[in-house]
Amino acid sequence: MSECRLKKINRRSFLASPYALWIVGFTILPLIIIFKYALTDGAGAFTWDNLLSIFSDVHIKAFWFSIEIAAGCTIICILLAYPMVLAMKNLGLGRKGLSMFVIILPMWMNFILRILAWQMILSNNGILNFLLGKLGMGPVAIANTPAAIMVGVVYDYLPYMILPIFNAIMDIDEDLIEAARDLGAGGFTVFRRVIFPLSVPGLLSGIVMVFVPSMTSFVVSDILGGGKLQLIGNVIEQEFTVGYNWNVGSGLSVTLMIFVLISMMFTVKQKSEGKESVIW
Amino acid sequence: MSDVILQLDSISKKFDGKDILKDFNLELHRNEFVTLLGPSGCGKSTTLRIIGGFVKPDSGRVLFDGTDITNLPPEKRNVNTVFQKYSLFPHMTVAENIAFGLKLKKKSSKYIADKIDYALKLVNMEGYGGRNPESLSGGQQQRVAIARAIVNEPEILLLDEPLGALDLKLRHDMQRELIKIKKEVGITFLYVTHDQEEALMMSDRILVMNKGIIQQEGSSKSIYDEPQNAFVADFIGESNIIDGIMVKDLLVKIQGVDIPCVDTGFGTNTPVDVVIRPEDLEVVSKEEGFLKGTVTSVIFKGAYYEIKVLSDGYEWMIQSVNPAPVGEVVGLTVLPDNIQIMHKPASDDEEVVRDE
Amino acid sequence: MVRKLKKALSGIYVTLIGILLYAPILVLIILSFNDSRSRVTWGGFTLDWYARLFANSQIMDALWTTVLLALGSAVISVLIGVPGAIGIHAMSRRGYRAFMLLTNIPMLNADIVTGIALMLWFVHFLPLGFGSVLLAHITFNIPYVILSVMPRLQTMNISVYEATRDLGAGPVYSFFKVLLPQMAGGILSGFFMAFTMSMDDFVITYFTKGAGINTLSTMIYGQIRKGIKPELYALSTLIFIIVLIILTVFQFVSGRRERNKTYKERYNE
Ligand SMILES: Nc1ncnc2c1ncn2[C@@H]1O[C@H](COP(=O)(O)OP(=O)(O)OP(=O)(O)O)[C@@H](O)[C@H]1O
Numbered sequence A: 001m002s003e004c005r006l007k008k009i010n011r012r013s014f015l016a017s018p019y020a021l022w023i024v025g026f027t028i029l030p031l032i033i034i035f036k037y038a039l040t041d042g043a044g045a046f047t048w049d050n051l052l053s054i055f056s057d058v059h060i061k062a063f064w065f066s067i068e069i070a071a072g073c074t075i076i077c078i079l080l081a082y083p084m085v086l087a088m089k090n091l092g093l094g095r096k097g098l099s100m101f102v103i104i105l106p107m108w109m110n111f112i113l114r115i116l117a118w119q120m121i122l123s124n125n126g127i128l129n130f131l132l133g134k135l136g137m138g139p140v141a142i143a144n145t146p147a148a149i150m151v152g153v154v155y156d157y158l159p160y161m162i163l164p165i166f167n168a169i170m171d172i173d174e175d176l177i178e179a180a181r182d183l184g185a186g187g188f189t190v191f192r193r194v195i196f197p198l199s200v201p202g203l204l205s206g207i208v209m210v211f212v213p214s215m216t217s218f219v220v221s222d223i224l225g226g227g228k229l230q231l232i233g234n235v236i237e238q239e240f241t242v243g244y245n246w247n248v249g250s251g252l253s254v255t256l257m258i259f260v261l262i263s264m265m266f267t268v269k270q271k272s273e274g275k276e277s278v279i280w
Numbered sequence B: 001m002s003d004v005i006l007q008l009d010s011i012s013k014k015f016d017g018k019d020i021l022k023d024f025n026l027e028l029h030r031n032e033f034v035t036l037l038g039p040s041g042c043g044k045s046t047t048l049r050i051i052g053g054f055v056k057p058d059s060g061r062v063l064f065d066g067t068d069i070t071n072l073p074p075e076k077r078n079v080n081t082v083f084q085k086y087s088l089f090p091h092m093t094v095a096e097n098i099a100f101g102l103k104l105k106k107k108s109s110k111y112i113a114d115k116i117d118y119a120l121k122l123v124n125m126e127g128y129g130g131r132n133p134e135s136l137s138g139g140q141q142q143r144v145a146i147a148r149a150i151v152n153e154p155e156i157l158l159l160d161e162p163l164g165a166l167d168l169k170l171r172h173d174m175q176r177e178l179i180k181i182k183k184e185v186g187i188t189f190l191y192v193t194h195d196q197e198e199a200l201m202m203s204d205r206i207l208v209m210n211k212g213i214i215q216q217e218g219s220s221k222s223i224y225d226e227p228q229n230a231f232v233a234d235f236i237g238e239s240n241i242i243d244g245i246m247v248k249d250l251l252v253k254i255q256g257v258d259i260p261c262v263d264t265g266f267g268t269n270t271p272v273d274v275v276i277r278p279e280d281l282e283v284v285s286k287e288e289g290f291l292k293g294t295v296t297s298v299i300f301k302g303a304y305y306e307i308k309v310l311s312d313g314y315e316w317m318i319q320s321v322n323p324a325p326v327g328e329v330v331g332l333t334v335l336p337d338n339i340q341i342m343h344k345p346a347s348d349d350e351e352v353v354r355d356e
Numbered sequence C: 001m002v003r004k005l006k007k008a009l010s011g012i013y014v015t016l017i018g019i020l021l022y023a024p025i026l027v028l029i030i031l032s033f034n035d036s037r038s039r040v041t042w043g044g045f046t047l048d049w050y051a052r053l054f055a056n057s058q059i060m061d062a063l064w065t066t067v068l069l070a071l072g073s074a075v076i077s078v079l080i081g082v083p084g085a086i087g088i089h090a091m092s093r094r095g096y097r098a099f100m101l102l103t104n105i106p107m108l109n110a111d112i113v114t115g116i117a118l119m120l121w122f123v124h125f126l127p128l129g130f131g132s133v134l135l136a137h138i139t140f141n142i143p144y145v146i147l148s149v150m151p152r153l154q155t156m157n158i159s160v161y162e163a164t165r166d167l168g169a170g171p172v173y174s175f176f177k178v179l180l181p182q183m184a185g186g187i188l189s190g191f192f193m194a195f196t197m198s199m200d201d202f203v204i205t206y207f208t209k210g211a212g213i214n215t216l217s218t219m220i221y222g223q224i225r226k227g228i229k230p231e232l233y234a235l236s237t238l239i240f241i242i243v244l245i246i247l248t249v250f251q252f253v254s255g256r257r258e259r260n261k262t263y264k265e266r267y268n269e
């Protein structure tokens, strides 16, 4: 009986063979290739230079700037997302309600166009300064600064922070919140002791979904940084499209990949450990 | 200090335009065990949630110790709730759950540790402090929920069908234990159930509710013996309640016969009320039974036979899948577990016993 | 009183975030009606760009490519991903873990790295073009399908399938009669997710597309320096409005069904 069941199980797992082939062909082999490029020079000889090129002045500066942007973006998104989710909850905007819809809908407008719209809003004689002028406030020179890039990435990735936190918080049984209040917890304490800790899995997904793309994006910095401010994504892109140095480009990509995977592994690990990761 | 701790003063509440509570009045006395009993949807939980502060009445007042607390948020009320679904915090250990309210009150850690120990002992859960709530059985989780509420020393404990999710055997155990806990902590319990047996067995006073209105209020015995209207009669009427004497722990005398039971702590030779469900009684030959009586009627009810047996002036009601011959003398047995003992209502006879 | 204040503050905050999310969209919609090629001056209202849009073969080509890619990659991802999920689900614990890890790689990895790695690999055997982009899109779409189907598989009763087989039904019949209906919801959401991700992608397409073709995203990116053709504002406004209508209808239909359920779910389980 059990042997027969085992056979059935094994037979069913063969259904995954096309996918297994796909993984080999289009996930593993490309990774091997990029490592090969990263570890060889133009002539095909082994070298560490491409990986180490991250430490060159220009590269390390771009790399560090990317980390700053990504960390700043992640933190700002968290700070904006929690009040947003709590406010939505307060207003009784349920999971299936209009709320999700309102947050997802903007993603259906091409994102490059949306970033271009921000360029128009933030430019020196753009809409923001026009409105500020009407209010009698001085123009702000935000265009082509790191602040403009920050606005762009926060705008772009905020929904990816709101959604998982929203889902986690909507999953919390209302009775738990009532129980906490019953035991004497006021609004903020309920958040600190019950809602926040139980939303941590969602928060961690949000961090993964915001940190990685905001660190590696090159379109936002291209448009809102005015071409002068380079993220590591811009550097890599130019190695392929302008410099045609695929080996250095691959070296930087591999470095970036390893950095991202390690930092996200850390986050995901925290996530699976669940309870212990709660700091408060 | 008046004896009335809480008063609901003509409370009305509508949901979606429907009257849920209408001009509802209720008084709770100190150290009283009051049960709200009624069918599903009659407004029991709503009443509790108004007292807890989770629902605001449309009109009427909630008075706590004479003070109007109608607009006080739940966290400021000296009332705690035990929820039907336990509602333990899944990200905290049992001990952390119990400490939740005390930490908010900024008690010393020594005090908190002592309280946790005391509460765990009270609910028979010593040594479980470090466990995760999710690793506990339903009954254990509910004990923790009770402990978590009680350590805050509320003046009233609200219990909304706390045993509703447990199986029958566990329910019986927990019922006994709740009574024990109630005696130990000496606070007012307001208990909600739609199980009449449970209400009859545990309460000092029962309020039978239907459609947001109190149908009848009184001791278990008065409700059972003298239902004031058809609804109450119909809702309550399905059990055998008979006078008995608790000879000693684990032994009760009914109709002059000593019968083993599982209850303890009633003292010796204490008059009690005994409750036995019709389906828990079994018709056997007259030699085998604890009690003997004559079958007076047998009615087929579809899924079972309703058999009436007259014994020593009391008509027992039995539900059985097998019929019995009318007119014949038969025996009746019952498993110790299925005998429920309850205190006589806090009335004259209890005083008499104490005076002796 | 306090509750009212809280609600008011919540309302204000949600509105502010809403403005943040929709400000650029409003700008783009306005631009689509702007009778001027310049982005900074308002030249009066016009519907010209909408009319010209359909005559612009370049844009129509890119739109066609984008939609074809999204449909094609979503369909193929479902065809590979659904059996994949069933297979992985049937594996031993270790196999399951290994496969789920591999499934997560493209999702955890930065798009730019995925795009470059695929490009470096494709150039060895494939001219960059529609085919390579399609392969790339399938690659990043399969994980979405698998991750949407897997939860359904975990809650579903596979033994029914085995029972059907036991009773003599063939595997194909049992699959379509027993397994498929139970997974339909997951497959559908996986499909739409894949479709959306493909429509939305820029980075991976950018690196794997070669010189010959354009999707809407890469086309827009190419025009950043020269100036965006206003027809593209018109097109994205149209797409936005179509999606808005579809989602509104969907919302209306499912919202009605949900509303009555909420209270019952909580209390009368
Ligand atoms: N927040 C609410 N919104 C809408 N209707 C509600 C709400 N709370 C309660 N009700 C309705 O009020 C009525 C009484 O509910 P309540 O929960 O007080 O009943 P109950 O006596 O506790 O019943 P049960 O034994 O099923 O718990 C029900 O019809 C319920 O649907």
Ligand SMILES: [Mg+2]
Residues within 6 Å of the ligand: B044, B045, B046, B160
């Ligand atoms: Mg209820």
